[in-house]
Amino acid sequence: MSVTQTLPLTDISRRSTDEADACSSPLARASIAPDHADALARSLKALADPARLRIISIVSAHTDQEACVCDLTDQLTLSQPTISHHLKVLVEAGFLSRAKRGTWSYYSVVPGSLNSVVGVLADV
Amino acid sequence: MSVTQTLPLTDISRRSTDEADACSSPLARASIAPDHADALARSLKALADPARLRIISIVSAHTDQEACVCDLTDQLTLSQPTISHHLKVLVEAGFLSRAKRGTWSYYSVVPGSLNSVVGVLADV
């Protein structure tokens, strides 16, 4: 399996700048940087879950923009540890913030966090 | 922030069926429906990958809004089957469309597909 064939070094490995590429079209603008794509993917991964989207929606639907875990266990058909897990993911991604008062934990949407992702995604 | 104000204890003993739960706040508006969250999560899952974000960016950076696979294998440090896999995910999610001409496959961004997700995400 090692070296089955020598690499075709004639044309493929040659860096373009030659217009002889038949299948390619010129670039109009630069594409996003790899690390930029990595950061955006991390944010999107935190949002790409039905339970987490509903959590954000439920929290932001409250008048004072905050809800406790009991509000979520009531509406979502998920166990309490699972909801805590999703909350942790959203907090670590910067979409929610936690405020503990007494025995209750109140979660609220970080202002502008969603719009920031929306803005970045708009010009990908 | 270490306020930890004492809670209004007068109402805690009264269990639910009363609309005023101690830890809960009233709703200002409705939250998204579960199937709506499911659909949005599927779209976001297709975007939540660094390679796929870069693919969309590279394709849309071309002047005619289309690029062939060779353009992608050149810029991404991934094998050709892996790139084909990501392209398939993006096509099935509705973000890219495929046009085969000769031996080459040209991929282009479906107009409005990204903005649609952005718009839905904006009012979650």
Added chain:
DNA sequence: CGGTAACATTGATCGTTGTCGATGTCCACG
């Protein structure tokens, strides 16, 4: 001080997914 309620953490399970090598398919060309 013991009990209970709210929530977080841990450990385990199991489906999902990103990746690559190998192979298949289709087209162009000599």
Added chain:
DNA sequence: CGTGGACATCGACAACGATCAATGTTACCG
């Protein structure tokens, strides 16, 4: 008609992630 190039598909594997039961932690209350 055979050969090679461009791309898709398949099979396998490893890493990740969503979920839950069990347990831990902290605050409140009698």
